[in-house]
């Protein structure tokens with residue numbers, strides 16, 4: 001009998017673990033909740049003037065010709081700096097048009113984002129905000145997704161061109177936007193994507209037939225796996241947050257310099273989204289809590305016909321990923337709804353953690369290498385401890401029962417409410433763990449934003 005080499009076995013485990021069936025593709029549910037805190041001082045109205053709302057078409061009409069060389073250089077940068085970069089086909093190089101509709105279409109194609117992306121003029125409102133008398137957009141006007149609990153729970157204020165808005169609100173709203181369908185359906189084996197000719201190749205992992213799974217390789221960064229894992233599952237090298245961040249950072253910087261601050265801050269928020277995604281440990285380590293020898297052993301069992309262990313690992317990782325997001329989202333949303341504020345004595349710890357900045361100076365200044373060498377490494381290194389804490393602190397069924405599917409078995413589960421019944425020690429441990437992650441989220445967000453702010457005088 002021929003024995004399968006380890007790498008082949010590992011591919012099957014990893015491929016299944018990363019299949020869209022079980023993979024929550026958001027990292028932090030509703031990035032705006034964290035961004036409002038993280039940048040509340042950095043982008044305070046006293047330091048950053050309000051900006052005039054501008055449609056994408058107006059921006060492209062004004063800057064189209066300048067964007068041609070800018071995007072050409074950006075493509076050269078990506079080819080030189082992003083490992084495994086799937087080159088943008090020449091046919092998609094941005095060429096400005098006198099026709100506004102065509103300009104928009106060409107721009108989305110040059111960025112290689114979902115041509116159906118809504119890109120409305122809107123702001124997300126804080127949970128608990130009084131919306132009486134406001135002109136709201138239905139949630140389906142901002143996203144291409146058919147279902148997204150955190151988007152469906154949010155309120156979106158419709159903006160008009162030339163209206164004046166605060167930079168912080170633009171960045172915070174935009175920091176959630178890449179989860180509204182911008183990166184969906186772009187791989188050549190996604191339904192209908194062949195016609196786009198985006199040149200990304202086949203979806204590296206996940207189930208290409210499932211809508212939401214297709215964005216994962218842009219929102220995750222598996223840069224710190226062990227060599228045997230890459231040897232076995234080379235597709236793990238094909239994750240591209242670095243490409244998205246640099247592209248949107250370049251556009252933001254250009255728009256800010258050329259007198260289009262609304263789009264400057266909106267692109268900045270898009271870039272920020274991917275930086276923040278990489279502060280989520282389940283986005284930077286493929287199987288938190290599972291050692292490589294254990295992965296190999298589970299696969300050996302699987303190949304001998306004992307599939308139980310593999311299925312358990314898949315369910316567990318996916319459930320814990322979703323459980324962490326559920327707790328963080330529900331807790332922060334509740335804090336906004338209660339209107340916790342910085343000067344109140346009992347402000348929620350997660351809001352404080354995203355905002356606290358005494359040790360910001362210890363965080364390295366952001367450079368293009370930070371994505372791989374610093375931000376993703378920090379959360380990767382926190383992954384096993386995060387996983388262990390979730391196992392210890394959350395209800396066993398939600399994080400360890402292989403028959404429990406998070407978000408389906410109990411669609412309305414609120415782990416923040418559930419934890420309120422736990423012992424004070426357990427609650428404190430959970431608070432410390434998630435606060436630590438939110439602190440990274442905030443500090444890395446500020447570090448990135450410094451690249452777009454004028455130098456301090």
Ligand SMILES: [Zn+2]
Nearest residue numbers: 026027219277
């Ligand atoms: Zn994301």
